Amino acid sequence: MGAVSHIDRSSFEPPYAQLARLLRERIASGEYRAGDRLPSEAELCGTYRVSPMTVRRAVTLLVQEEVAITEQGRGTFVKSPELGAATFDLRDLRRYLDDAGTDVRILEARIVSPSLHVCSKLAVEAGSRVIAIKRILSSDGEPVFYHSEYLVFDPMRPLVEAELGVTALQDLFSGAGGSGLKYGRLTLHASAFTEKEAAYLGEQAGTLAWVVEHLFYDFDDRPESWGRFVGRADRLTFSTTVGIPGAGEA
Amino acid sequence: MGAVSHIDRSSFEPPYAQLARLLRERIASGEYRAGDRLPSEAELCGTYRVSPMTVRRAVTLLVQEEVAITEQGRGTFVKSPELGAATFDLRDLRRYLDDAGTDVRILEARIVSPSLHVCSKLAVEAGSRVIAIKRILSSDGEPVFYHSEYLVFDPMRPLVEAELGVTALQDLFSGAGGSGLKYGRLTLHASAFTEKEAAYLGEQAGTLAWVVEHLFYDFDDRPESWGRFVGRADRLTFSTTVGIPGAGEA
DNA sequence: TAGTGGTCTAGACCACTTA
DNA sequence: AAGTGGTCTAGACCACTAG
Numbered sequence: 170m171g172a173v174s175h176i177d178r179s180s181f182e183p184p185y186a187q188l189a190r191l192l193r194e195r196i197a198s199g200e201y202r203a204g205d206r207l208p209s210e211a212e213l214c215g216t217y218r219v220s221p222m223t224v225r226r227a228v229t230l231l232v233q234e235e236v237a238i239t240e241q242g243r244g245t246f247v248k249s250p251e252l253g254a255a256t257f258d259l260r261d262l263r264r265y266l267d268d269a270g271t272d273v274r275i276l277e278a279r280i281v282s283p284s285l286h287v288c289s290k291l292a293v294e295a296g297s298r299v300i301a302i303k304r305i306l307s308s309d310g311e312p313v314f315y316h317s318e319y320l321v322f323d324p325m326r327p328l329v330e331a332e333l334g335v336t337a338l339q340d341l342f343s344g345a346g347g348s349g350l351k352y353g354r355l356t357l358h359a360s361a362f363t364e365k366e367a368a369y370l371g372e373q374a375g376t377l378a379w380v381v382e383h384l385f386y387d388f389d390d391r392p393e394s395w396g397r398f399v400g401r402a403d404r405l406t407f408s409t410t411v412g413i414p415g416a417g418e419a
Numbered sequence: 420m421g422a423v424s425h426i427d428r429s430s431f432e433p434p435y436a437q438l439a440r441l442l443r444e445r446i447a448s449g450e451y452r453a454g455d456r457l458p459s460e461a462e463l464c465g466t467y468r469v470s471p472m473t474v475r476r477a478v479t480l481l482v483q484e485e486v487a488i489t490e491q492g493r494g495t496f497v498k499s500p501e502l503g504a505a506t507f508d509l510r511d512l513r514r515y516l517d518d519a520g521t522d523v524r525i526l527e528a529r530i531v532s533p534s535l536h537v538c539s540k541l542a543v544e545a546g547s548r549v550i551a552i553k554r555i556l557s558s559d560g561e562p563v564f565y566h567s568e569y570l571v572f573d574p575m576r577p578l579v580e581a582e583l584g585v586t587a588l589q590d591l592f593s594g595a596g597g598s599g600l601k602y603g604r605l606t607l608h609a610s611a612f613t614e615k616e617a618a619y620l621g622e623q624a625g626t627l628a629w630v631v632e633h634l635f636y637d638f639d640d641r642p643e644s645w646g647r648f649v650g651r652a653d654r655l656t657f658s659t660t661v662g663i664p665g666a667g668e669a
Numbered sequence: 670t671a672g673t674g675g676t677c678t679a680g681a682c683c684a685c686t687t688a
Numbered sequence: 689a690a691g692t693g694g695t696c697t698a699g700a701c702c703a704c705t706a707g
Binding site: 672674681683688 | 689690703
Binding site for chain 4: 183184185219220221222223226240241242243244
């Protein structure tokens with residue numbers, strides 16, 4: 170014990186990041202346990218010879234990572250990793266799109282009269298017209314996901330070829346697509362393939378599946394597009410970590 | 420058009436938060452669309468009469484919310500809402516625990532010889548002993564989740580009554596439980612009830628289910644506990660929003 | 670009252686992008 | 689060269705907590 174690591178002013182890693190990492194390491198080593206108070210910001214300023222703003226920034230990082238929690242007037246305390254803090258993202262779904270071996274086959278892309286269900290999702294009249302796009306996403310030749318999407322028909326913005334390939338799906342993920350969109354709501358639930366979906370994917374109806382549903386709105390809060398990804402449950406597992414980021418890796 | 424809103428110095432809402440909100444509103448109104456450049460930080464300083472650090476803090480907030488993105492040397496740009504940015508949390512699962520009508524029944528809590536599967540998860544010898552706890556979580560009298568957990572047996576830390584009730588599960592979620600834990604890994608996947616699980620929950624085997632699996636490690640990177648929640652899929656839907664936080668809410 | 674985090678000021682220098 | 693964000697300084701005042 171004794172000598173603390175110092176901030177390396179010539180490093181490419183900025184001081185605030187170095188300090189955050191050093192504190193993370195001291196927590197990961199068990200020097201500070203859950204509930205322990207970390208040194209005060211003033212102390213850290215003195216110990217590591219940095220300004221208050223720099224210390225504050227490092228501490229803020231730890232708080233955002235849910236590694237620590239600050240309490241005004243009391244101090245900064247170490248948190249224990251908690252299940253409730255976990256968040257899952259769609260990176261595993263996205264991975265299929267970025268994969269070189271992935272291709273997208275359009276099953277259907279045309280203007281249709283929407284079903285009552287689609288009408289209610291898109292908040293359009295029963296007699297109106299919407300664009301229906303249905304795709305099969307294959308990875309190395311094997312069908313993996315079925316994607317079905319309905320767009321409010323806008324005669325001013327014709328359906329172009331570019332909106333139908335892999336890129337259109339990638340844009341859905343990376344946002345490059347719709348500059349007319351304000352926000353989206355997503356749901357994830359477990360389900361089973363319908364007859365139709367199963368047939369498209371070469372599976373059996375009733376096979377376990379998950380469904381990612383997405384509904385995007387325009388700047389007038391009107392639904393603009395509604396769609397869903399359906400895929401075999403065993404092809405997609407969501408994973409995440411709680412506690413110190415990067416702890417226990419390799 | 421014309422007059423910008425000003426920062427209210429006497430408000431309870433601090434200037435950086437007010438500025439972030441004002442910018443969010445200007446984006447939500449469509450004044451700035453996806454891809455547009457926001458005013459430079461220097462401009463914002465002048466417009467709203469605040470210091471660079473305050474502007475910076477507001478912009479950082481928008482970046483963290485994935486509403487904007489900063490590019491050094493170029494400016495700050497509005498992002499469109501993207502599917503790939505979505506994250507799902509366990510608040511819907513957690514809700515059951517915080518609910519007043521929830522109770523936990525212990526089916527089993529004893530020291531057992533672990534199965535090979537549990538041995539591999541906890542990285543213990545086949546002949547060793549682990550603590551097995553199995554619970555049924557009921558909401559308003561109706562069984563909802565089955566929870567099965569295995570803890571590495573430590574003779575120094577006897578199993579106490581307090582670890583077996585609702586509180587133990589709440590602690591698992593809120594972290595109050597293990598100050599000896601460094602990090603945890605979680606997975607979420609769709610599955611179906613086994614015969615045993617189905618029997619406990621009064622369901623049929625094969626019914627669609629969610630499984631949340633959790634594996635926690637101690638400060639020596641040794642697995643400390645492994646467990647899983649299993650619940651009917653239609654009782655748990657994950658939802659989230661992308662784009663401007665709070666947009667489109669009631 | 671002393672110590673803590675929460676916020677803010679009014680600059681500075683740097684790295685990067687664009688023209 | 690001019691403009692942008694990225695980082696940092698060395699303070700300040702405030703609100704809150706605890707002894």
